[in-house]
Amino acid sequence: MGYALLAGWLPGERMVKAHIVEPVVALRERAEAIGATASVDISGIPPGFDPAAIVFAVKPQHLCDLLPAYLRFAQDGAFFLSVAAGIEIAAMADVVGTDVPIVRCMPNMAAAVGAGMLVCCANVMTSKQQRHLAERLLSPAGKVVFIDDEALMHTVTAVSGSGPAYVFHFLECLERAGTAGGLPDALARDLVLQTIYGAGLLARKSSDDPAVLRRQVTSPNGTTAAALAVLMGEGGLDTLLARTVEAARVRSVELGAH
Structure with a gap:
């Protein structure tokens, strides 16, 4: 640093x-x-x-x-x-x-x-x-x-301090899913890296809320809708990330007490 x-x-x-x-x-x-x-x-x-x-x-x-x-x-x-x-x-x-x-x-x-x-x-x-x-x-x-x-620094640590690790793990998982679907390793990585980079850049530059951008890319009954039914279903990404951030926040509090 x-x-x-x-x-x-x-x-x-x-x-x-x-x-x-x-x-x-x-x-x-x-x-x-x-x-x-x-x-x-x-x-x-x-x-x-x-x-x-x-x-x-x-x-x-x-x-x-x-x-x-x-x-x-x-x-x-x-x-x-x-x-x-x-x-x-x-x-x-x-x-x-x-x-x-x-x-x-x-x-x-x-x-x-x-x-x-x-x-x-x-x-x-x-x-x-x-x-x-x-x-x-x-x-x-x-x-x-x-x-x-x-x-609030404990929550800051849990969201942005530790956050890159969450993104890297998501990259790993999405890349593995791509190779499991038959993509060559190099192509799967390239697709994942550019997709995450582009989506993040678009979200940063857009005046729209991420939920609006999500709806814009999701056609009714299409492929994205089918995928989001899994990610947004019971026990899906929202619940998982809430537990993730809370675990990091609690640990930050514990470490700060020593």
């Missing part, structure tokens, strides 16, 4: 000046190759470097241990932007204090190709300008929205 953001900031006119703290040599060199300065630890940050934001793209279990070292930048006006999954704003504030502006972001896997869904919430110390900067920093990775109720 960190590199996906960095790659969106630095090409062209360079939206930001970035310094990366990265202990892994190969990752540090990769950041430098696209125009960032980098160091193995915080002591290598250049003198006079005055960041407006400190972005923490680290494993969740390491986040709270790292925060105190960067507190001096917050005291100089920077805000903290975390993309570490599952770590609540209160947990960060317990470490650095409630007067530090903090933005928490839940991205998803598609951020790697600039098509992610990034949902953010901020504490009361975060200014309107800082929220706007957070949106600018995150937007190269996809669509950015802010929510006010952090408790």
Whole structure:
């Protein structure tokens, strides 16, 4: 996630000046190759470097241990932007204090190709300008929205955070169904990938509700109607996805309590 953001900031006119703290040599060199300065630890940050934001793209279990070292930048006006999954704003504030502006972001896997869904919430110390900067920093990775109720992050995680895995599994299943019907493997995959891509793009660009689009492609007594009778029947996709999202939401709550 960190590199996906960095790659969106630095090409062209360079939206930001970035310094990366990265202990892994190969990752540090990769950041430098696209125009960032980098160091193995915080002591290598250049003198006079005055960041407006400190972005923490680290494993969740390491986040709270790292925060105190960067507190001096917050005291100089920077805000903290975390993309570490599952770590609540209160947990960060317990470490650095409630007067530090903090933005928490839940991205998803598609951020790697600039098509992610990034949902953010901020504490009361975060200014309107800082929220706007957070949106600018995150937007190269996809669509950015802010929510006010952090408790909704559990459902966000269940829908968009885990959601790509649901789609990938649907792709697997539809591809297997195609090969079971006699399609060559390569053709089945191509049909499935382009169909899902096209349907998603159409839904994104259309002003119509997905239910309207579904009805538009469904002729009475036709092939699509026969298929939807299965998907929309008792115990079908609607019920299954409701159970799926709830299972992920409950697990997110459980993990957040530890």
